[in-house]
Amino acid sequence: MKKTVSFSKNAVNVFFHITTRCNLKCAHCYINPDQHGNLTLPAATVTEWLELFCAPDKTANLILLGGEPTLHKDLARIIKEARQIGYGSVTIDTNGYLFNGILDQVTPQEVDYFSFSLDGATEATNDRIRGAGCYAACTQGIKQAVKKGFAASLIYTVSRQNLHELADMPQLLSELGVSRFFIQVIGIRGRSAGPGKDTLQLTRRQWEENVPPLAEKIAKSGITVTYPRVFLEPDEVFECAGNTAENYFIFPNGRVYQCPLCEDHALHSLRIEDGRISNTPKINEADLFSLDIPQGCVINKLVQGGNISYNANGKPAWKIACCLLKEEIPAG
């Protein structure tokens, strides 16, 4: 049975970009080097910053990402130190190349999930988006992780370039031994924000006819599926995670965002400097979270408003939900 995962007030979710370096050049890469450089944070600084976000009275979940986080030579040390600090779960988001022998340096007790990114059920489609050789490296990486006893999840960033292969994913997921499947909406930021790229996003009809039915089917095959809610009816309650939850998206240059849609701009509301978190001057993302508009998410309207349609009377036909609002279908 599908359920909406509401924002938790007793959890802190830390999305830590420990490096913005990457071995790939995906067509839709969301990292904007003009904003976030090509930096790797030393392990000692990562640990220092991790301590700033972990509180004893809340569950702290850590997602280590990049760039490609396995390019960080001290990733294993970072994972072990995060556990000692008190992070209750640790996930590694990877493109599958698994550098520095990471699978031999950590244990399934230390890492809750290795989360792999694959954007096609076939080599042709995935590699057109992510680069030659990626499909083979990623599927091989998943097999190695599963063989060593790690839990593997898979993220499929759906766009008009790969929607046609979403229906072929169930078989591949079960062949690979993946236990969780995340369907993600392509964000119009980073490399996806170039001229003409706004046609990458699915229409509401494309989304609703394909994604929720397929998620149900995959869940029935024994894999938990999560996907964003995206579209709300005009009379449905809209909530911004920036007002009600604790999500922090940390970059090696010290910027800390609470909304991932803002990452293409210097709109971060927090900054880490000299080992301390401070608020940034106005105007920043936090000034926009409380704005009440009929289109739902304000930042969506500003940076990727092509996903909203308007009725003949000029009113939006639907609201766009917070990008962090998810539907989850447990494995059936």
Ligand code: SF4
């Ligand atoms: S999307 Fe991820 S794997 Fe691809 S280039 Fe960007 S950081 Fe690297």
Ligand code: SF4
């Ligand atoms: S996506 Fe929109 S609703 Fe969600 S945190 Fe960002 S501004 Fe708020």
